[in-house]
Structures are given as C-alpha cells and as structure tokens.
Amino acid sequence: xxxxxxxxxxxxxxxxxxxxxxxxxxxxxxxxxxxxxxxxxxxxxxxxxxxxxxxxxxxxxxxxxxxxxxxxxxxxxxxxxxxxxxxxxxxxxxxxxxxxxxxxxxxxxxxxxxxxxxxxxxxxxxxxxxxxxxxxxxxxxxxxxxxxxxxxxxxxxxxxxxxxxxxxxxxxxxxxxxxxxxxxxxxxxxxxxxxxxxxxxxxxxxxxxxxxxxxxxxxxxxxxxxxxxxxxxxxxxxxxxxxxxxxxxxxxxxxxxxxxxxxxxxxxxxxxxxxxxxxxxxxxxxxxxxxxxxxxxxxxxxxxxxxxxxxxxxxxxxxxxxxxxxxxxxxxxxxxxxxxxxxxxxxxxxxxxxxxxxxxxxxxxxxxxxxxxxxxxxxxxxxxxxxxxxxxxxxxxxxxxxxxxxxxxxxxxxxxxxxxxxxxxxxxxxxxxxxxxxxxxxxxxxxxxxxxxxxxxxxxxxxxxxxxxxxxxxxxxxxxxxxxxxxxxxxxxxxxxxxxxxxxxxxxxxxxxxxxxxxxxxxxxxxxxxxxxxxxxxxxxxxxxxxxxxxxxxxxxxxxxxxxxxxxxxxxxxxxxxxxxxxxxxxxxxxxxxxxxxxxxxxxxxxxxxxxxxxxxxxxxxxxxxxxxxxxxxxxxxxxxxxxxxxxxxxxxxxxxxxxxxxxxxxxxxxxxxxxxxxxxxxxxxxxxxxxxxxxxxxxxxxxxxxxxxxxxxxxxxxxxxxxx
Numbered sequence: 001x002x003x004x005x006x007x008x009x010x011x012x013x014x015x016x017x018x019x020x021x022x023x024x025x026x027x028x029x030x031x032x033x034x035x036x037x038x039x040x041x042x043x044x045x046x047x048x049x050x051x052x053x054x055x056x057x058x059x060x061x062x063x064x065x066x067x068x069x070x071x072x073x074x075x076x077x078x079x080x081x082x083x084x085x086x087x088x089x090x091x092x093x094x095x096x097x098x099x100x101x102x103x104x105x106x107x108x109x110x111x112x113x114x115x116x117x118x119x120x121x122x123x124x125x126x127x128x129x130x131x132x133x134x135x136x137x138x139x140x141x142x143x144x145x146x147x148x149x150x151x152x153x154x155x156x157x158x159x160x161x162x163x164x165x166x167x168x169x170x171x172x173x174x175x176x177x178x179x180x181x182x183x184x185x186x187x188x189x190x191x192x193x194x195x196x197x198x199x200x201x202x203x204x205x206x207x208x209x210x211x212x213x214x215x216x217x218x219x220x221x222x223x224x225x226x227x228x229x230x231x232x233x234x235x236x237x238x239x240x241x242x243x244x245x246x247x248x249x250x251x252x253x254x255x256x257x258x259x260x261x262x263x264x265x266x267x268x269x270x271x272x273x274x275x276x277x278x279x280x281x282x283x284x285x286x287x288x289x290x291x292x293x294x295x296x297x298x299x300x301x302x303x304x305x306x307x308x309x310x311x312x313x314x315x316x317x318x319x320x321x322x323x324x325x326x327x328x329x330x331x332x333x334x335x336x337x338x339x340x341x342x343x344x345x346x347x348x349x350x351x352x353x354x355x356x357x358x359x360x361x362x363x364x365x366x367x368x369x370x371x372x373x374x375x376x377x378x379x380x381x382x383x384x385x386x387x388x389x390x391x392x393x394x395x396x397x398x399x400x401x402x403x404x405x406x407x408x409x410x411x412x413x414x415x416x417x418x419x420x421x422x423x424x425x426x427x428x429x430x431x432x433x434x435x436x437x438x439x440x441x442x443x444x445x446x447x448x449x450x451x452x453x454x455x456x457x458x459x460x461x462x463x464x465x466x467x468x469x470x471x472x473x474x475x476x477x478x479x480x481x482x483x484x485x486x487x488x489x490x491x492x493x494x495x496x497x498x499x500x501x502x503x504x505x506x507x508x509x510x511x512x513x514x515x516x517x518x519x520x521x522x523x524x525x526x527x528x529x530x531x532x533x534x535x536x537x538x539x540x541x542x543x544x545x546x547x548x549x550x551x552x553x554x555x556x557x558x559x560x561x562x563x564x565x566x567x568x569x570x571x572x573x574x575x576x577x578x579x580x581x582x583x584x585x586x587x588x589x590x591x592x593x594x595x596x597x598x599x600x601x602x603x604x605x606x607x608x609x610x611x612x613x614x615x616x617x618x619x620x621x622x623x624x625x626x627x628x629x630x631x632x633x634x635x636x637x638x639x640x641x642x643x644x645x646x647x648x649x650x651x652x653x654x655x656x657x658x659x660x661x662x663x664x665x666x667x668x669x670x671x672x673x674x675x676x677x678x679x680x681x682x683x684x685x686x687x688x689x690x691x692x693x694x695x696x697x698x699x700x701x702x703x704x705x706x707x708x709x710x711x712x713x714x715x716x717x718x719x720x721x722x723x724x725x
Contacts, residue, residue: 028043028044028047028067029043030043030044030047030067030334030338030343031343031344033183033344033345033348037335037338037339038331038335040334040338040343041331041332041334041335041338042331044067044334044343045327045330045331045334047067048064048330050313050316050323050326051313052064053323053326053327053330054309054310054312054313054326055310056330056333056334057296057301057302057303057309057312057326057329057330057333058302058303058305058306058309058310059073059074059075059269059272059302059303059304059305060073060074060075060133060306061073061074069343070126070129070131071131072131072136072337072342073131073132073133073134073135073136074136074138074269074302074304075133075134075136075138075140075272075304076118076133076134076135076136076137076138076139076140077134077139077140077141077412078111078114078115078118078139078141078177078187079094079095079141079142079143079157079410079411079412079413080092080093080094080095080097080098080110080410080412080413080544081110081114081117081368081413081414081544082114082117082118082121082414083134083412083413083414084133084134084412084413084414085121085134085135085414085415086134087120087121087124087359087414088359088360088414088415088416088417089117089121089359089360089414089415089416090113090114090117090359090360090361090364090365090367090368090414090416090545091368091409091413091414091415091416091419091544091545092110092114092367092368092371092372092544093368093371093372093375093410093541093542093543093544093547094156094157094410094411094413094473094522094541094542094543094544095142095143095156095157095158095159095410096147096155096156096157096158096159096160096522096523096541096542096566096567097371097372097375097410097540097541097542097543097544097563098110098159098169098371098375099158099159099160099165099166099169099566100374100375100376100377100539100541100563100564100565100566100603101371101374101375101562101563101668102165102374102563102564102566102644102666102668103371103374103668104168104169104172105172106367106370106371106374107169107172107173107176107371108172108173108175108176109176109367110173110176110367110368110371111172111173111174111175111176111177112176112177112179112186113361113363113364113367114176114177114187115176115177115178115179115186115187116186116354116358116364117358117359117360117364118137118139118187119137119186119187119351119352119354119358120354120355120356120357120358120359121135121359122135122136122137123351123352123354123355124355124356137185137187137188137340137342138187138188138190138233138234138336138340139177139187139188139189139190140190140192140234140236140269141173141177141189141190141192141412142159142169142170142173142174142189142191142192143157143158143192143193144158144159144166144167144170144191144192144223144224144227145158145192145193145197145198146158146161146162146163146166146198146219146220146223146588147159147160147161147198147523147566147567148161148198148219148582148584148587148588149198149199149576149577149579149587150492150495150523150524150567150568150570150576151199151200151491151492151493151495151523151576151579152198152199152200152201152491152523152579153199153201153476153477153478153480153489153490153491153492153522153523154198154199154201154477154478154490155198155199155522155523155567156410156411156473156476156477156522156523156541156542157411157412158198159566160565160566160567160600161566161567161568161587161588161589161600162566162588162589162590162600162663163218163219163222163223164222164662164663164664165566165663165666166222166223167222167223167226167227168666170191170223170226170227171226171227171230173189174189174191174227174230174232175230177189178231178232178233179351181350181351184339184340184341184349184350184351185233185336185339185340186351187340188233188234188336188339188340189227189232189233189234190232190233190234190235190236190269191223191224191227191228191232191234191235191236192235192236192238192271193236193237193238193239193247193271194224194235194236194237194238194247194253194258194268195220195221195224195237195238195242195247195253196209196211196216196220196238196240196242196247196582197209197238197239197240197247198582199491199579200489200491200579200580201478201479201480201489201490201491202479202488202489202490202491203580204238204239204240204479205239205240205273205274205277205280205281205282206241206277206281206282207239207240207241207580208240208241208242208243208244208282209240209241209242209243209582210243210582211582211583212583212657212691213691213693214657214690214691214693215582215583215584216691217690217691217698218584218659218690218691219584221257225262228258228262228264228266229262231266232266233266233267233336233339234266234267234268234269234336235258235264235266235267235268235269236268236269236270236271237250237253237254237268237269237270237271237274237300238271238274239271239273239274239277241282241284244284245284246274246277246278246282246284247274248268248270248271248274248275248278248295248298248300249278249284249291249294249295249297249298249300250298251298254268254298254299254300255298255299258299259299265332266332266336267301267302267329267332267333267335267336268299268300268301268302268332269300269301269302269303269304270295270300270302270303270304270305271304272304272305273304273305274304274305275291275292275295275300275303275305275308275309276288276291276305276307276308278290278291278294278295278308279291287311288307288308288310288311289311289312289314289315289318289320290320291308291311292308292309292310292311292312292315293312293315293320293321295308295309296309296312296321296325296326296329297321297325299329300329301329301330301332301333302329302333312326360416360417365545365546368544368545368546369546369549369550371544372543372544372545372546372547372549372550373550373553373554373559373562374562374563374642375540375541375543375544375550375563376538376539376540376541376543376550376551376554376561376563377538377539377561377563377564377565377602377603378536378537378538378539378554378561378563378603378604378605379531379537379538379539379569379598379602379603379604380530380531380534380535380536380537380604381535381536381537381604382535382536384514384516384535384536385516385536385538385554385555385557385606386554386555386556386557386606387464387516387555387556387557389429389430389434389556391463392430392434392463392464393434393435393463394434394435394436394437394461394462394463395426395430395434395435395436395437395462395463395464395465395466396436396437396438396458396459396462396464396465396466397422397423397426397427397436397437397438397466397468398437398438398439398440398441398455398459398465398466398467398468399440399441399442399467399468399469399501399504399518400440400441400442400443400444400468400469400472400501401422401468401469401470401472401518401520402421402422402423402438402440402466402468403421403422403423403424403438403440404421404440404472405419405421406472406474407472407473407474407520407542408421408520408542408543408544408545408547408548409473409542409544409545410473410522410542410544411473411477411478411522416545418545419545419548420545420546420547420548420549421547421548422466422468422518422540422547422548422551422552423436423438423468423548424548424549425547425548425549425550425551425552425553426466426548426551426552426555428549428552429552429555429556437458437459437462439455439458441455441504442500442501442504443500444469444470444471444472444475444498444501445475445484445485445486445487445498445500446498446500447500448499448500448503448504452503452504452507455504455507456507456508456510456511459508459511459513460511460513462513463513464513464514464516465508465511465513465514465515465516466516466518466555467501467504467505467508467515467516467517467518467534468518468520469497469501469504469505469517469518469519469520470497470501470518470519470520470521470525470540471498471520471521471522471523471525472520473522473542475487476490476491476492476521476522476523477490477522478490485498486498491579492523494526494573495523495524495525495526495570495572495573495576496525496526496527496572496573497519497525497526497527497530502527502529502530505517505529505530505533505534506529506533509533509534514535515534515535516534516535516536516537516538516555517530517534517536517537517538518538518540518551518555519537519538519539519540520540520541520542520543520547521539521541521542522541522542523567524565524567524568524569524570525539525569526569526570526571526572526573526597527569527597528571528572528597531597531598538551538554538555538561539563539565557606560605560606560607560639560640560641560642561603561604561605561606562603562605562641562642562643562644562668563603564601564602564603564644564646564711564712565598565599565600565601565602565603565712566600567588567600568588568589568592568596568598568599568600569596569597569598569599569602570592570594570596570597571594571595571596571597575592575594575596585657588600589601589660589661589713590659590660590661590662591659591660592660593660596714599712599713599714600663600712600713601644601646601663601711601712601713601715602711602712602713602714603644603711603712605637605639605641605642605643606637606639606641607635607636607637607638607639607640607641607673608635608636608637609633609634609635609636609637609641609643609671609711610633610634610636610717611631611632611633611645611709611710611717611718612631612632612634612718613629613630613631613632613718613720614629614630614631614632614678615628615629615630616629616720617629617707617720617722618722619721619722619723620722620723620724620725621685621722621723621724621725622685622724622725623685623686623688623689623700623702623724624685624686625685626682626683626684626685627681627682627683627685627707627722628680628681628682629680629681629707629720630678630679630680630681631645631678631679631681631709631718632676632677632678633645633669633671633676633677633678633679634671634675634676635671635672635673635674635675635676636674637673638673639673640670640671640672640673641670641671641673642668642669642670642671643668643669643671643711644666644667644668644669644711645666645667645668645669645679645709645710645711646663646665646666646709646710646711646712646713647663647664647665647666647681647683647707647708647709648661648662648663648664648707648708648709648710648713649661649662649664649683649688649705649706649707650705650706650707650708651688651701651703651705652701652702652703652704652705654701654703655701655703657690658690658701661708661713662688663713664683664687664688665681665682665683667679681709683707685700685724686700688700688701688705688724700724701724702724702725703723703724704721704722704723705721705722705723705724706719706720706721706722707719707720707722708720
C-alpha cells in the first residue's frame with residue numbers, strides 16, 4: 001500500500017512538469033509542443049525517407065501513416081472570405097472593392113473572421129477525415145501585386161495601383177488572418193505573386209520582364225518587403241520570368257533580395273504549374289530534373305503541381321542536389337504546419353474549438369454589409385441622389401447586372417447562403433406600393449441592335465431608371481477562354497464600357513427620365529459619355545453577398561457613400577502605354593501626366609468636408625527626421641458621413657523619374673454634420689527614399705517638396721512646402 005501511495009504521489013508531482021512525462025506522452029520529439037518549432041521540424045524531417053520528403057514538397061501531400069500524419073493539401077484561398085469551399089461562408093466584396101473602403105481596421109477584422117470560418121471548416125473536415133483541397137489552413141492570399149494597368153483581368157484581386165495603400169492593407173490582412181496567439185497561427189497567409197507580375201494573362205507562362213532598379217524598388221517590391229517584415233507565413237513566386245530567369249528560380253528576387261537582404265525564413269510555394277514552365281515554356285531548363293533542382297536551390301520549397309519535383313529523387317542519385325538541400329526546404333514547410341498546430345493534441349490548440357457556428361455568423365455578415373457599403377464609390381451626382389421615394393410610382397431596374405447574383409461574388413470566392421442583388425435590394429426598399437419593371441435588355445457586350453424600342457416603351461412611364469451594368473468576373477479574370485471584342489484571355493483589350501451598354505443608356509437618356517448608372521466591375525472603366533450625360537454614377541465593384549442592399553442603402557440615402565478609388569479611372573485607351581511595358585512612366589496617378597476622368601482616391605459624398613491645418617509641417621528637415629503635423633477636418637454639410645483624408649508628398653522634379661506625387665498617409669474618419677475631427681500625421685522621411693543608380697541603393701532625394709492633404713490625389717485642400725537638406 002505504501003509503495004502504491006508513493007507512485008501515485010510521484011505521478012501527481014510529475015504531471016506539473018512536462019520534463020517528467022515527455023518520453024511517455026510523445027512517441028517522437030516532433031510531437032512535443034514544449035520543444036521549439038525548429039527542433040520539432042528538424043526531428044520530423046530527419047525521420048523521413050527521401051521518397052517521403054519529396055512527396056511532402058508537392059501541394060497535395062500523401063499521408064505518412066507510420067507517424068499518423070494524415071494527407072494534406074496546401075492549396076487554399078481566402079481572397080475575400082474563404083474561397084472555393086463546399087461549406088456556406090460569408091462573402092465580402094472583391095479585394096479591389098475592399099481596398100476602395102480605405103479601412104485598414106475593417107480589413108484586419110475581415111481577415112480574422114475569415115480565419116475563424118476557415119478554422120471551422122478545417123476542424124469539421126478533420127473530424128470527417130476529409131482531406132480534400134480547400135479544407136486546409138494555408139491560404140494563398142493576399143494578392144499584393146500592383147494594379148499598374150487597368151486591362152489586367154486579375155487586378156480585381158489586388159488592393160489597387162498604389163504601393164503604400166497596398167502595403168497597409170496587405171499588412172493588416174495578414175495580421176488579422178494569422179492572429180496574435182503566441183504559439184499558434186490561426187491561419188497562414190501567403191504574399192503573391194512575387195514579383196513584378198500584373199499581366200497580360202495570355203503569355204504569363206513565357207513572358208520575360210525587364211524593369212529598372214528604380215521601378216523595381218519604388219513600385220513592385222515595397223508591399224512584399226513590408227509583408228516579409230510582418231512575418232507572413234509564405235510567399236508565392238510568379239509564373240513570369242524576370243531578367244531572363246523564371247521568378248521561382250531568380251537569383252536576384254529569390255536569393256539576393258528575399259532570403260539575404262530581407263532575411264525571410266518563411267516558406268515559398270510556386271504558382272501552380274510554374275516549375276513546369278521552366279522547361280516547357282520559358283525554355284530556360286532542359287528537363288524536369290534541372291528545373292526542380294534550380295527551383296529548390298533558389299528556395300522554392302513547395303511545388304504547386306504534381307510532377308516536376310518528383311524528378312528530385314533522380315537528381316539526388318545523380319549528385320546534382322543533395323538530400324541536405326532538400327531538407328532545408330522541407331524544414332520550412334514542416335515549421336508552418338507545426339505553427340498551425342497540425343501535429344498537436346486538439347486541447348493544446350485554442351483554435352480547435354471553433355465549430356460550425358462560426359460560418360456566416362451574425363457578426364461576420366454585419367461586417368460584410370459594412371464593407372459593401374464602404375466599397376461603393378459615388379462618381380457623379382447632379383442632385384438626383386439620394387432618391388426621394390415620396391412621388392415614385394414606377395421604377396425601372398434594368399441591365400445585365402440588375403439581378404445576376406453570380407457577378408457580385410468576384411473570383412476566388414466562396415458561396416453564401418443568400419445573395420442580395422440590386423433588384424432584391426431596391427424592391428425591398430420600395431415595398432409593394434411601387435411598381436418595379438426589370439429586364440436585362442442586353443448582355444455585357446455584342447452588337448447594338450437596330451432599336452431599343454421595346455425597352456423604351458416599357459420604361460417611358462417610369463419615374464426613375466436605374467441601369468445596372470458594367471462587366472463580369474466571367475469575362476475578366478485569370479487566363480480565361482474568352483476572345484470577344486474588348487476582352488481577351490481574361491484581360492481587357494479596351495477599358496471603355498462596351499458600346500452596346502453606352503448605346504442603351506443613350507436611348508434611356510432620350511426618354512427624359514432621370515438615369516442612375518450602377519456599375520459593377522473589377523477594374524477601372526472609361527465612361528466619358530456616361531460621366532457627361534447620366535444623372536448619377538455609382539461604382540459598385542463586385543460587392544459581395546450584400547451588394548444589392550448596400551446599393552439600395554446608398555441610392556435611397558440610408559448610407560452616405562464613402563468609397564474612394566484605389567485606381568485611376570482614365571478617360572480612354574489612348575491614355576495607356578503598351579500593356580506588356582512594365583516601365584512605370586505615365587502610369588498610375590504617381591506618374592500619369594494626363595487628365596484622369598476620375599483620379600486616384602476620388603469619391604463623392606452627400607455632405608462636404610473642409611480642411612485646415614491644426615499644426616502645419618516645418619519648413620525644413622533632414623532625412624533622419626519625421627514630418628509631424630495635424631489636420632482639422634470639418635463636416636460643413638447637413639449629413640453625417642465618413643471622410644477619407646489622404647496625405648500626399650509632391651517630390652522635387654530635379655531628378656528624372658521621381659513621382660509627381662505619392663500617397664504617404666491616410667485615415668478614415670466618421671464626422672457628424674456640423675462637427676470636426678483632427679487627424680495626426682507622422683511620416684518618417686526615410687520612407688521617401690528612392691533608388692539611386694549612383695549610390696546603388698535607395699536614398700532620400702534632397703530638394704524642395706510639398707505635402708498636401710485632401711479628399712483625393714488631385715485635391716490639394718491644404719498644402720505646405722518644405723525642404724529636405
């Protein structure tokens with residue numbers, strides 16, 4: 001009895017200390033949560049055969065049954081909510097629409113909610129032993145490429161044309177997605193597509209891009225650099241080649257900059273099929289073995305594909321790569337899975353308790369509606385909006401996007417239980433007492449019919465015509481089988497609104513009835529006729545599951561529009577340089593010398609805001625200082641509203657290539673009518689550094705600058721000049 005009591009007391013004592021039961025609780029060190037992530041990954045990798053190691057470097061990994069490790073597919077998406085899942089999930093506006101909200105906190109919250117829904121799906125799937133694609137926790141998001149040209153079909157997945165806005169939104173997305181637990185990642189983000197990648201789609205598998213060092217560091221790399229510093233779990237290297245080498249095998253991008261200069265230690269995955277492109281399309285390598293060896297040597301740890309990395313076994317046998325080099329990549333991959341808690345008991349991982357109640361939860365849906373409202377950009381209003389319902393008897397809601405729920409979801413999307421279309425939202429707002437006439441009338445493109453007489457006859461007695469047009473993610477997107485006037489392989493060959501839609505609006509305008517144009521798009525549209533002739537234009541992007549309600553709320557004055565353009569809306573195709581030219585000259589608001597139809601940062605409100613200095617900048621600085629100033633913004637109108645205050649730097653034009661202006665700070669503020677708010681601005685001047693060929697690095701240009709604050713990139717509401725000596 002005494003002996004039994006001794007062992008009982010000793011066991012109780014040992015339970016207080018992990019060291020006492022380490023060997024009995026965990027069969028292998030890699031299973032032990034008390035060890036470091038690095039120790040655990042090293043132990044696991046040391047126990048694998050070469051065949052096991054190689055198959056764990058493909059996105060679709062088999063089980064390792066002797067260690068009770070189930071299969072896992074790395075490929076998952078969460079661009080604006082969990083994507084491509086079989087479960088019903090919350091769908092937020094497309095990424096370009098969320099960028100139009102200029103709300104970093106909302107985006108961070110959205111990413112956190114998305115990770116929560118993703119964890120629910122993962123937990124449910126693990127219980128069912130469902131290991132299919134789109135059930136994992138490694139999300140290949142965000143897309144932080146710069147939307148340098150509005151013709152690029154995948155620009156809708158980005159946060160726009162500005163590196164600073166992209167950086168701030170991308171960083172907050174990653175922080176929200178990955179969470180703040182000290183031990184575990186809630187989900188794993190992935191910055192893509194690294195780097196210098198933004199179309200065209202049709203030749204992305206063979207395209208070789210050359211850019212100046214200036215453009216590389218000023219435009220294409222800032223967001224990636226910031227996300228590397230923010231410890232994003234992964235990077236995805238792009239399809240295209242850069243300076244003659246495929247991006248996944250680039251000396252400059254992958255070794256010199258990413259691993260050496262930035263010290264990045266996370267994992268890198270190829271884009272899907274990108275390693276095949278080495279020898280099939282770029283023709284830079286003779287065969288699969290050569291491509292696989294070069295990609296791994298450059299630090300591409302995971303192949304999204306199913307065949308090229310299998311050639312690594314023969315390469316090891318031939319001596320062109322060592323197993324130790326393969327281990328480096330594999331350890332990085334296993335570290336991510338360990339940080340996600342995949343090899344730990346469920347009770348150790350706080351996120352393992354998230355269940356199906358997280359899917360489409362009320363809080364998530366409320367945020368989706370908020371972000372849909374914030375995304376909408378009012379481009380024109382002659383006073384028609386907001387609409388008064390008092391005298392309405394009949395409203396026409398027509399056009400290809402009036403009642404097309406699919407278009408609102410964008411691409412890389414999930415599917416909600418319910419989608420509210422513009423027709424749904426407007427009908428609900430008007431109620432049974434107002435007749436609503438609806439018809440698609442035309443498709444997105446095609447030849448204009450000889451007459452719209454039938455449509456005009458049906459709408460001529462309407463009190464108001466709401467035309468819901470634009471384009472669709474089915475004709476702009478990733479490498480599509482589309483070849484029609486204005487669209488090719490997912491890209492656009494013209495940024496003009498298709499002529500058939502303009503012609504229809506001409507006919508509608510001729511009725512003498514007020515015409516409101518609600519435009520859905522993932523990219524900038526050239527609408528010169530519409531901007532001159534219709535009464536109001538609301539750009540709704542691909543606004544997510546609540547787009548129809550958000551549109552109705554704005555049209556009828558329940559929400560004061562506050563979206564701001566994250567891209568320049570040009571007047572026409574003549575404003576654009578060649579699509580395949582990656583030089584930034586005359587591109588985006590930073591370098592464009594023409595007159596934009598609607599400038600970057602633009603968006604109207606139902607109220608007015610006035611700016612004044614609360615504390616103006618100094619007259620002179622050194623490049624080691626920060627600009628510290630503050631601005632008072634007053635709502636001088638009669639309506640409560642949100643203002644997005646934007647702070648721009650105008651550079652000295654004493655050196656070729658410097659930006660005309662550049663966003664360096666912004667803040668979204670809700671300001672009640674008749675009240676004011678103050679925003680504080682702090683800009684470290686080292687952030688103004690630009691590449692210098694003479695110095696071989698980025699340096700802050702000396703000279704005369706200006707700082708202005710206003711409601712868009714052309715609005716110098718208040719301005720102060722200063723010198724950097």
